[in-house]
Amino acid sequence: MSETFLWVLLAILTILCSSFPAQTSAQFPTECFSVENFNNRTCCPVPTSSGAADSCGADLGRGQCEFIPSNDGDYQPHFPFIEQDDRARWPSKFFKYGCKCNFPFGGADCGDCVFGYYGLECEEKKSIIRRNLKDPAYPDLWPKLKSYLIWSRGNSSENSVLDTSPSNFTRTEDGILIPEFTTPSIYNYFVWIHTYGSQLEYVNSTFKFAFIEFNHLGPASFPWHKKLVLEFERALQKLSGDYDFAIPYWNWMAPEDGQCDICDDYYFGETADMETGELSDGAFMSNWSTICYCADAVTNYLYCNASVECNRNIIRTPGNMHGYPRLPLREHWGFALKLTVYDNPPYNQYANCSFRNIYAGGGDCETGLGLGDITLNPVFSLHGAVHWYLGGTMSTVPKSANDPIFWVHHSNVDRLFEQWVRIQGVTEAWFPASGASLGHNRDNYLVPWFPVITNGEMFQTISNFGIEYDNMDANGMTSDLDWYATDNVGYCEDVVRWSEWPF
Numbered sequence: 232m233s234e235t236f237l238w239v240l241l242a243i244l245t246i247l248c249s250s251f252p253a254q255t256s257a258q259f260p261t262e263c264f265s266v267e268n269f270n271n272r273t274c275c276p277v278p279t280s281s282g283a284a285d286s287c288g289a290d291l292g293r294g295q296c297e298f299i300p301s302n303d304g305d306y307q308p309h310f311p312f313i314e315q316d317d318r319a320r321w322p323s324k325f326f327k328y329g330c331k332c333n334f335p336f337g338g339a340d341c342g343d344c345v346f347g348y349y350g351l352e353c354e355e356k357k358s359i360i361r362r363n364l365k366d367p368a369y370p371d372l373w374p375k376l377k378s379y380l381i382w383s384r385g386n387s388s389e390n391s392v393l394d395t396s397p398s399n400f401t402r403t404e405d406g407i408l409i410p411e412f413t414t415p416s417i418y419n420y421f422v423w424i425h426t427y428g429s430q431l432e433y434v435n436s437t438f439k440f441a442f443i444e445f446n447h448l449g450p451a452s453f454p455w456h457k458k459l460v461l462e463f464e465r466a467l468q469k470l471s472g473d474y475d476f477a478i479p480y481w482n483w484m485a486p487e488d489g490q491c492d493i494c495d496d497y498y499f500g501e502t503a504d505m506e507t508g509e510l511s512d513g514a515f516m517s518n519w520s521t522i523c524y525c526a527d528a529v530t531n532y533l534y535c536n537a538s539v540e541c542n543r544n545i546i547r548t549p550g551n552m553h554g555y556p557r558l559p560l561r562e563h564w565g566f567a568l569k570l571t572v573y574d575n576p577p578y579n580q581y582a583n584c585s586f587r588n589i590y591a592g593g594g595d596c597e598t599g600l601g602l603g604d605i606t607l608n609p610v611f612s613l614h615g616a617v618h619w620y621l622g623g624t625m626s627t628v629p630k631s632a633n634d635p636i637f638w639v640h641h642s643n644v645d646r647l648f649e650q651w652v653r654i655q656g657v658t659e660a661w662f663p664a665s666g667a668s669l670g671h672n673r674d675n676y677l678v679p680w681f682p683v684i685t686n687g688e689m690f691q692t693i694s695n696f697g698i699e700y701d702n703m704d705a706n707g708m709t710s711d712l713d714w715y716a717t718d719n720v721g722y723c724e725d726v727v728r729w730s731e732w733p734f
Contacts, residue, residue, distance in 0.1 A: 259325065259681055260339050264412055272327040274681070278342025281351065287330035287341045294332035294341030299323070299683055302674045318427070318445055318678040319669055329682050339682055346461050347697020349474055358694070361646065362701045364479035364493065364639055372479045373498065377515060379467045379476070380418065380635050384519070386470060388420040413538035417470060419522050421463050422632045423537040426523040427679050428455065429629030430535070445678040447628065449671035450574045450663050452591050453648050454689035458677055460641050461696055477698065480642035483617055484564060485711075489557030491549040491621065499636045500547070508546025508623035519545055521633040524624065545634050548622035555620040559613050563596035567613060568651055570599070578667035586651060590614055614644050646700045649693045653707030662690045 263274035275286040275296035287294035301320060317324050332341040335348040335356075344353035362369055364376075415423060428446035446455040460478060468474050486492045495501050500514025510517040523535030524543050550556050570586040578585075580593035581601040588594040592615020593602050602612075611619050617640055618625045624634040631637050651657070662673045670678050673687040693700075702709045 259412075261414070263326065263339075268326075272323075272325070274326040274329050274339065276330070276340035278338070278340040281342045283342070287332070288336070292333060293336040294330045296328055297331040299327055299329050302676055302685065318430075321670070321676045321678045322681055322683065326681075332682070337682075345696075346465070347695070356697075358697045358699045359475055359477040360699050360701055361477040361642055362479050364481050364498075365485075366479075366701070375471075375473070375476060376479060376639075379471050379473075380638075381515065382470055383418040383467060384416050386417050387414050388417045388466075413536070415522070415537040417466050419537055421459065421466070422522055422630070423535055424462075424679065425459060425632040426535045426629050428677075444629075445670040447591070448579050448593070449668050450578055450587055450673075451667075451671040451675070451677065451686050452587060453644075454662075454686045455677050456641055457645055457648070457693065457696075458680060458684065458689050460638065460645055461698070462680075463638065478638055478642045480646050480700070481636070481639035482643060483558045483640065484561040486558065489560075491558065493636070493639070494547065494549050494621075499634075502547050502549065505548055505551050508548045510545065510547060516545055516635060519633075521545060521624065521630065524627065524630045524633055546623035547625065547634065547636075549620060552619050552622045552626060555611075555616060555622075558620055559616045560596075563613060564647060566596045566599075568647075568654065570651075571655060573657065573661040574663055574667075576666060578663055578671060590648070590651075592616060592618075645693060645698075646703070649700060650703060650707040650709070652692055653703070653705065657690075659687045659690050662687055 259274055260276045262268075262276050268274060273296065277283055277286055278288045278293065281288055281291065281293065283289075283291045283293065285291075286296045289295050299322065301323065322329075330339060330341050332338070332345075335345050335353040337343045337345040337348075337353075344350070347356060347358065349355040349357060362372060364372055366372065425446070429444050446452060446459075464476070464478050467478070468476050481493055483491075493499050496511055496513035500510040500517060503509050503511040520540040521543050522537055522540055525539065525541035567586055567589045570584065570589065572584055572586060574587040575582045575585045579601075580588060581603055582588040582594070583601050584599045585594060585601065588601055589596060589599065590613050592611035592613055594600065594612060595602060596612045615628075618628055618631060621634075621636065625631045625637065625640075659673070663671075664673045666672070670676070671686070673690075674685050676683040676685055677689065702711075
């Protein structure tokens with residue numbers, strides 16, 4: 232009997248026998264959803280798990296309840312419906328007071344620690360290492376991740392309550408606004424969070440502003456997803472009690488044939504029918520239902536109700552999407568890696584010579600030109616090309632976190648982003664201060680995270696969040712960068728850039 236099999240068996244038995252509640256950083260803590268709290272717009276819970284008696288653990292010096300400053304930023308005239316989107320001016324439609332935690336305490340009630348710190352009093356500072364999922368020196372990486380993923384679907388996110396309505400809330404006779412909420416599983420909580428941030432605007436039942444969203448197609452893309460992976464990683468640590476666990480990465484530039492090397496039944500499942508995308512019965516998630524992926528949610532872009540599981544399983548069609556027969560080339564990453572500007576006006580898919588746009592998928596990896604309106608020109612590079620190469624659930628980007636391959640993909644996205652940060656010496660000042668879309672300026676809050684955090688605060692080396700990547704030195708160099716050239720990009724610096732919105 233192999234050591235790996237014994238480890239998996241032990242993990243499964245632990246899962247089945249465990250009785251302690253799983254918790255994760257919530258959008259809003261459950262105790263904040265009361266008429267009184269909504270009446271005064273206050274979400275300052277007591278961190279009872281830390282032994283505190285006062286809101287935010289003030290009696291223990293962990294934090295204090297404070298007014299949340301507005302960071303309206305530069306909304307620009309292209310989005311006139313600020314008051315009709317619950318995510319605009321986040322989180323003022325829900326709460327205007329929240330906990331301000333004293334370092335190194337964190338969480339919505341200051342009962343947790345900031346990333347990189349552990350212990351009841353957050354006294355232990357340490358870094359964990361994200362490793363290559365297929366590294367033969369660490370055969371337990373996949374069995375652990377697989378077990379924790381399964382476990383996260385079976386445990387409720389007890390501290391997370393999610394608004395499930397688009398913009399119509401229940402109101403008491405006194406006019407107090409109370410959103411609907413539900414308590415999904417830990418896994419589905421994060422699927423919902425990703426969908427809520429990605430949800431396309433549907434003001435007046437039109438698609439006029441369909442691509443005004445909060446976690447793609449703009450400067451916030453990478454800090455937002457960095458936060459998402461860190462939060463999910465922390466949730467799996469708490470769930471398992473394994474505080475050395477880190478989400479491994481899938482190096483999708485490694486396969487010489489450009490094909491998915493983890494799309495088999497040992498890892499994330501083989502595709503049994505390339506037409507329908509149905510996974511093999513041997514795939515561990517072949518019968519996983521999805522949320523936010525029901526027919527109406529996909530076709531009409533309605534807000535997702537996290538309490539409703541769709542009659543639709545995860546599907547995947549690697550290499551079968553038109554125009555995406557293979558995974559990205561490392562030469563394309565080499566082009567992006569040499570760019571010396573994070574983003575350029577108009578800070579969307581039209582941006583030229585923009586590292587953000589090219590790496591996210593909206594720029595040409597040979598010319599540096601923005602590819603333009605993806606509704607008219609569905610061509611993607613690098614990060615976006617991986618989503619489209621995999622097809623199925625992953626290619627429906629707002630809903631893509633339903634497929635667990637999403638997490639190892641985005642662990643690798645964070646790895647490559649960190650490489651660029653270290654090689655170029657990136658600082659917070661590189662992030663656009665104004666001129667971008669809603670939620671995408673430097674001091675805008677990431678939607679829908681609570682307690683609030685700005686793009687600028689997340690736009691820093693991942694080392695500051697207690698994460699390191701294997702095989703990467705302090706300057707961002709790795710042993711597989713022997714092909715990397717240090718010459719300048721050249722042509723990209725000479726292209727004409729958009730100076731204003733092209734529509």
